[in-house]
Amino acid sequence: MSDEISNLLASKFIARPDVKAIQHADGSWSPHTSTGKRDGEKIRWRREDLDAHLAGSRTFGHYMLSTEGNVKLFAFDIDLEKNSGPEIEPGDSRYYRGHWVDDEGEVQGFDARESWLDRAHPSRTWSKYQLRMVSHKIMKIITEELTIPCISAYSGGKGVHVYAFTGLIKASDARDGASIVMDTLGGWKASRGDNFFRSEDRDPTTGYPNLSIEVFPKQDSLEGKTLGNLMRLPLGRNLKSTDPTFFMDITAPMTVMRPIDPVYALTTTNPWKTPDGR
Amino acid sequence: MADSGIDLSTFERKLAERRAAREEVARASQKLQKLEHDQDLIPESDPRSAADAEMDRIMSGIDILSGYTRWCGKMMPDARGKTEGIKISCPIPGHEDRNPSAWINLDKQTWFCGACQQGGDVYDLAAFHHGYPVPGYKDGANFHELRRDMAKDLGYTFQTLPGNVTEIIPPEEEGVQGIVTTEEPTSGDEELEPAKVVDLYEEAVEDMIFAPLPWQQIIPEDTYLDAYMRATTVDDIPEEFHFWNGLIGLGFALGREVTLMDYVPVYSNLFVCTIGRSGTGKSRARSHLNDLLTRALPHDWSDPNSKGVRKISSPGSAESLIHNFEKPVEDPSNPKKIAYYAPVRGLIDFNELSSLVGRASRMGNVTVPTLMQFYDMESTVATSSMTHGSKQAHNPFASALTTTQPSALRTLISKSDDVSGFLNRWIFVPGREKMRFAIGGVHVDMLPVVPKLQEIGGWAASFGTSERVDWSPEAVTRFTDFFHGVIERDKKLSQSDLLIRLDLLMKKLILLLTSNRMEKIVSLQTVEDAIACYPYMLSSYAIPEGQIGNTLQHEVSEAVMTYIDKHPDTGVSLRDIHRSLAKRKYPNDLLLKTCEQLTKLGLLKTVVPKAGTVGRPTTRYKRA
Numbered sequence: 001m002s003d004e005i006s007n008l009l010a011s012k013f014i015a016r017p018d019v020k021a022i023q024h025a026d027g028s029w030s031p032h033t034s035t036g037k038r039d040g041e042k043i044r045w046r047r048e049d050l051d052a053h054l055a056g057s058r059t060f061g062h063y064m065l066s067t068e069g070n071v072k073l074f075a076f077d078i079d080l081e082k083n084s085g086p087e088i089e090p091g092d093s094r095y096y097r098g099h100w101v102d103d104e105g106e107v108q109g110f111d112a113r114e115s116w117l118d119r120a121h122p123s124r125t126w127s128k129y130q131l132r133m134v135s136h137k138i139m140k141i142i143t144e145e146l147t148i149p150c151i152s153a154y155s156g157g158k159g160v161h162v163y164a165f166t167g168l169i170k171a172s173d174a175r176d177g178a179s180i181v182m183d184t185l186g187g188w189k190a191s192r193g194d195n196f197f198r199s200e201d202r203d204p205t206t207g208y209p210n211l212s213i214e215v216f217p218k219q220d221s222l223e224g225k226t227l228g229n230l231m232r233l234p235l236g237r238n239l240k241s242t243d244p245t246f247f248m249d250i251t252a253p254m255t256v257m258r259p260i261d262p263v264y265a266l267t268t269t270n271p272w273k274t275p276d277g278r
Numbered sequence: 279m280a281d282s283g284i285d286l287s288t289f290e291r292k293l294a295e296r297r298a299a300r301e302e303v304a305r306a307s308q309k310l311q312k313l314e315h316d317q318d319l320i321p322e323s324d325p326r327s328a329a330d331a332e333m334d335r336i337m338s339g340i341d342i343l344s345g346y347t348r349w350c351g352k353m354m355p356d357a358r359g360k361t362e363g364i365k366i367s368c369p370i371p372g373h374e375d376r377n378p379s380a381w382i383n384l385d386k387q388t389w390f391c392g393a394c395q396q397g398g399d400v401y402d403l404a405a406f407h408h409g410y411p412v413p414g415y416k417d418g419a420n421f422h423e424l425r426r427d428m429a430k431d432l433g434y435t436f437q438t439l440p441g442n443v444t445e446i447i448p449p450e451e452e453g454v455q456g457i458v459t460t461e462e463p464t465s466g467d468e469e470l471e472p473a474k475v476v477d478l479y480e481e482a483v484e485d486m487i488f489a490p491l492p493w494q495q496i497i498p499e500d501t502y503l504d505a506y507m508r509a510t511t512v513d514d515i516p517e518e519f520h521f522w523n524g525l526i527g528l529g530f531a532l533g534r535e536v537t538l539m540d541y542v543p544v545y546s547n548l549f550v551c552t553i554g555r556s557g558t559g560k561s562r563a564r565s566h567l568n569d570l571l572t573r574a575l576p577h578d579w580s581d582p583n584s585k586g587v588r589k590i591s592s593p594g595s596a597e598s599l600i601h602n603f604e605k606p607v608e609d610p611s612n613p614k615k616i617a618y619y620a621p622v623r624g625l626i627d628f629n630e631l632s633s634l635v636g637r638a639s640r641m642g643n644v645t646v647p648t649l650m651q652f653y654d655m656e657s658t659v660a661t662s663s664m665t666h667g668s669k670q671a672h673n674p675f676a677s678a679l680t681t682t683q684p685s686a687l688r689t690l691i692s693k694s695d696d697v698s699g700f701l702n703r704w705i706f707v708p709g710r711e712k713m714r715f716a717i718g719g720v721h722v723d724m725l726p727v728v729p730k731l732q733e734i735g736g737w738a739a740s741f742g743t744s745e746r747v748d749w750s751p752e753a754v755t756r757f758t759d760f761f762h763g764v765i766e767r768d769k770k771l772s773q774s775d776l777l778i779r780l781d782l783l784m785k786k787l788i789l790l791l792t793s794n795r796m797e798k799i800v801s802l803q804t805v806e807d808a809i810a811c812y813p814y815m816l817s818s819y820a821i822p823e824g825q826i827g828n829t830l831q832h833e834v835s836e837a838v839m840t841y842i843d844k845h846p847d848t849g850v851s852l853r854d855i856h857r858s859l860a861k862r863k864y865p866n867d868l869l870l871k872t873c874e875q876l877t878k879l880g881l882l883k884t885v886v887p888k889a890g891t892v893g894r895p896t897t898r899y900k901r902a
Contacts, residue, residue, distance in 0.1 A: 017579060017580075066579070067588065067589060067590070067591075067602075068572060068576065068577055068586075068587075068588060068589050069568075069572060069589070070572070070576065145288075145292065146288060146289045146292055147285065147288040147289065148284055148285075148286065148288075148289050149284060165284060166284060166286060166289065167283070167284045167286065168576065168578070169286070170572055170573070173293055176293050176296055176297070177289060177292075177293065179296070180292055180293075180296055221568075222591070223591070
């Protein structure tokens with residue numbers, strides 16, 4: 001089973017086999033090298049690395065672009081936002097304070113990201129609903145508009161990833177694909193460049209002000225760079241939060257994040273069907 | 279259907295629709311530019327970004343060495359072919375630094391002062407000069423203003439047009455072609471004068487005189503090269519760049535499978551160095567080739583039989599270079615064992631030839647000899663070191679692409695003896711500049727070229743292992759006559775090492791042009807086509823050749839003056855000079871010529887020997 005998952009992860013995600021990144025206990029990343037230092041000899045992907053990643057003993061990330069500028073997927077990183085600090089005042093475009101809607105329909109203030117870490121926080125269901133909803137919409141567009149396979153995964157940290165699998169294609173084409181999805185989704189405005197999006201509707205009852213979407217790959221090619229964008233490989237464990245990460249069953253109720261068999265998730269062409277065919 | 283089994287047909291259709299929509303917007307925007315400059319009709323964003331792009335282009339053309347001379351000028355840096363560790367007096371105001379304690383790195387385009395433990399780039403140099411706070415100039419509007427000041431120092435002027443459009447007008451003597459110059463209207467109703475395009479080609483490339491490349495006459499219609507040139511020549515980049523890049527692409531489709539019959543089989547790989555001022559489109563021309571290779575011949579690292587092209591950007595060492603061509607294939611019965619090494623086709627891409635040649639003179643660096651092995655198509659290229667172990671590439675097929683500016687050639691070829699064996703493996707490609715688009719441009723679509731190149735790849739695959747492209751009897755006769763009558767003569771006349779491989783380059787061109795027609799026999803017509811390109815190739819070698827002459831003379835002058843300055847009282851004889859500079863092996867006649875020239879220029883004077891001195895009187899030289 002583990003071998004099958006390793007093979008699937010390698011074939012679906014890894015476009016750059018000669019180098020990878022390793023996550024440290026503080027959540028930071030660095031290229032995986034023989035000496036542990038940045039300038040050491042880089043260690044290519046090996047089966048034992050994938051096994052360690054799946055076992056949760058080590059966590060690896062993959063550099064999305066091959067040296068030829070190709071990728072195997074494009075992805076959306078949907079994250080819960082952190083409240084801006086006191087130095088940023090209302091009126092500033094960077095200003096943000098989280099709000100959620102309780103069972104009574106009342107709008108409550110919170111820090112979306114901070115609250116997520118507290119499993120007992122009453123806003124958790126609301127945040128799950130929002131994350132699921134946005135990922136659901138993105139997946140619907142990928143499946144219906146572009147007709148390519150896709151899955152969503154809990155990142156084990158502060159949000160959800162949606163992966164759209166293309167096979168080996170030019171990164172610029174993948175970025176165009178992601179742009180089509182964002183354009184079709186509508187209501188999300190690019191800020192800080194063209195890879196980061198915020199909900200235009202800042203009303204928590206109708207929009208998604210608690211979330212941001214980051215699009216990967218962020219580069220058309222590796223021109224001038226040696227490594228490029230890095231994404232955490234799904235499954236395994238997020239060493240910062242220590243949460244496990246898993247592919248999500250999108251047929252589950254919208255307020256629930258339920259794991260699904262990874263082999264099924266990575267091989268199905270219709271994520272709207274459950275493994276038992278329902 | 280992609281290799282991965284994913285059906286991408288809908289995805290690709292959507293991408294095509296998106297591209298078409300984007301092109302439509304670009305076309306509409308271009309149309310808008312052509313309308314008269316009515317304030318209401320000018321979109322605000324595009325012209326502003328065009329001006330910004332032009333500023334970026336100007337800034338990227340400023341070399342740190344010339345920037346130091348222009349904005350600091352505490353001393354004249356002497357690069358002597360080096361690309362790093364070039365000594366300079368510290369540019370920081372207040373640090374007199376008579377004994378230079380700072381240095382410049384040309385590869386990184388930075389400077390650093392060892393005494394102050396501070397460094398920076400060319401912007402800092404200009405900021406010191408113009409009195410901006412350093413590093414505070416990077417904040418807010420200061421940086422914008424600094425860039426403007428720098429451009430003004432280079433002779434550019436700025437004009438604000440209606441609609442708050444900034445126009446950057448180049449200095450006339452620079453001869454930047456195609457920048458649209460306009461005059462501001464005297465009233466709102468008056469139409470602007472029609473755009474004037476300044477054709478200053480002759481001035482812009484005064485150091486680069488070369489014969490025309492008659493590509494239109496030699497490329498048959500409906501061939502791969504025809505498609506490549508049709509697709510690329512719609513832009514404003516010199517067409518010569520496209521021609522040679524197109525040939526590189528063709529060579530990759532042929533690989534090691536297709537060779538030309540000769541004493542040693544001739545392969546189709548090329549090392550091409552485009553020459554042109556900054557901003558002429560050297561990099562953009564390269565991007566079209568990259569685009570084509572990615573689409574037509576993508577490399578699949580997981581497939582041992584992949585005939586796609588791997589792109590290798592500026593490998594830092596021979597190990598890294600070979601590593602990119604090293605493709606071990608595991609033994610299926612024992613994954614720890616390597617069954618064999620699969621061949622790899624790779625395009626080695628260096629941003630600047632000078633940074634590459636700079637390594638040639640470094641002790642122990644083997645990048646350049648390794649590249650020469652790749653050019654020579656050796657079946658195994660290997661290296662081993664204590665730190666990286668052994669690396670080996672089997673049956674690699676490598677072409678290389680780089681660029682340089684005419685002015686950089688002067689520095690890079692200064693050590694001609696060391697690097698001529700390397701440089702004569704390159705074809706130097708100057709290009710006739712075209713009228714540049716002031717704003718926007720034309721989209722270059724490489725898609726129609728893709729099937730053509732793939733067709734050549736399929737044709738190449740039909741070659742048997744011992745099969746070669748052979749010569750027809752007429753082609754043999756014509757080429758033999760041309761070889762003895764012209765090529766050999768030119769080599770002798772030139773006495774330059776750079777021309778040594780000119781006949782090999784001609785044969786490569788013949789192989790490529792024959793393959794472009796998908797013919798397995800070299801025809802008389804193809805030989806004639808290659809001969810038609812000969813004047814261009816010969817004159818393109820003359821460009822670096824001319825730079826060598828300038829460089830050596832300059833270097834000898836410097837050395838002579840330095841030596842004479844050490845003996846201000848007695849003066850020195852020609853024999854003294856020769857003895858002191860013996861290690862540099864300058865020819866005697868060159869030393870004599872240099873001393874005579876320096877005397878004519880009034881920098882030296884000759885000392886008349888005293889009457890009655892025993893022995894033959896010897897002329898001595900002193901500072902004038």
